[in-house]
Amino acid sequence: MITLYFERFRRNRLAIAGMAVIIFLAFLAIFAARIAPHDPIIQNLTQRLSPPSARHWLGTDDLGRDVLSRLIFGTRVSLSVGFVAVGISLIIGTTLGLIAGFFGKWIDTIIMRLVDVMLSIPTLFLILAVLAFLGPNIYNVMAIIGLTAWPGLARLVRGECLSVRERDYIQAARLAGISNFRILWVHIFPNVIAPVLVSATLGVGGAVLTESALSFLGLGVQPPMPSWGNILSIGRDYLHIAWWLSLFPACAILITVLSFNLLGEGLRDVLDPRS
């Protein structure tokens, strides 16, 4: 089964390309300090807003900092926010979804109404309000994206759980005297992993995008710490004289989100039992 999935995945070129880019980005993030040609924070006012050149491949910003180096360090911010936020929403969403689907009745009603409430709140405004209140920094950004992204996942997991719960092997496990807790985690959970994996992969792309938007609005990662969003935000002020300051961070965001989406779509095709 695993080999079958692997074989199908290997033939999906777009998903492979997406994964390759993600691995490359992870590599950049981990070894940012060694790879970046310049320090991302030290200012060099004599080199302000210089266009791409041999010395500064992607040019410099309004304080003379190397854009390439800032983008490389920004990868760290984007990926760590993406993964941590999705990690948080995975834990909450999967747990609540499994509990709702398995126990049903009033527990299900309470959890699903909570999900409905969460889904009816415009998430970005809630995040903005909370960040304005708690103060903008990278940890608050991770936490708040994670805490608002779980309802969709909970609904997905609940649906899968409802269908797996009715299969014979769950009845057989009950009949063998196995406890509810064990049935839930050992028998049901592994059978709902596939759609969760797909949704989580797509979720990382979404979280990266949200982080960029927040940093762009000044409520995310604060300067001088570089983030794709805040570089883009500075670029807006110089759009007519320094195109490189906007184009390259925008490309970084685009490529990253696209890669996660391609990988997610690929995984969906690979794991779909009907294909």
Added chain:
Amino acid sequence: MLNIEHLSVEYYRRGKTIPAVRDVSLTLAPGETLGLVGESGSGKSTLALAILRLIAPNEGRITCGKIIFGESNLLCLKDSAMRQIRGRDISMIFQDPFTALNPVMRVRDQMAEVLEAHGIRPPVAADVGSDPLVNSLRQVQLDPERVLEAYPHLLSGGQRQRVLIAMSLLTRPKLLLADEPTTALDVLVQKDILDLLFRLQRELGMAMLFISHNLGLVANYTQRIAVMKEGRLVEEGETQTLFRQPRDSYTKELIEALPAMTRGIR
């Protein structure tokens, strides 16, 4: 050993209640085989689920009656006590071996789990001779080395049903409920599985409730037969007597519906 007295079960459908089992009384002595025959929807599977108290609370309930197993009334036991009886004293084999094994777990893990649930630790691999998993797979004539590490999709239907039988026998149950254990299998495999099941039942001295819609098949293997129709027990008796002098008209119909060849065997 098993004494069912005036058992009634109902299901909920669109706000109405529908009786599935009506006032059924049955007894089963230790080591005895009782064949339970009836068309689909006659309540035979529901009866088996009721014995194990596995009727989902949002789908139906046991309205009255007693199920005496050994000393205790199963309907009065606490959930934790009932869980200990399930799988240890009473086991069940399902109709469809293709869906009764968890596709993402190795056979070894699924079998070991049954033992663990009842506080029996499987010995670490070193001592193969006394490994209960290996022994019970040998009992059902499977190659333990190959099967234990396999995922269910690598096994054929007959092999899976053998695994399920081995699993149900791990804890040496006193009573085995077999709910149409061969309906989903090829005819040739069916006979092998049934021969195996009844041989093991005799060797281990278990009581067995064998549920089937196939009267001819049941008659070949059981000493006593009970016939259900629309939730009621219409007739019960020694297999021989029941075939010679069926009292109920429905039983007569069932016997007459058998192909002549099968009738000749008894």
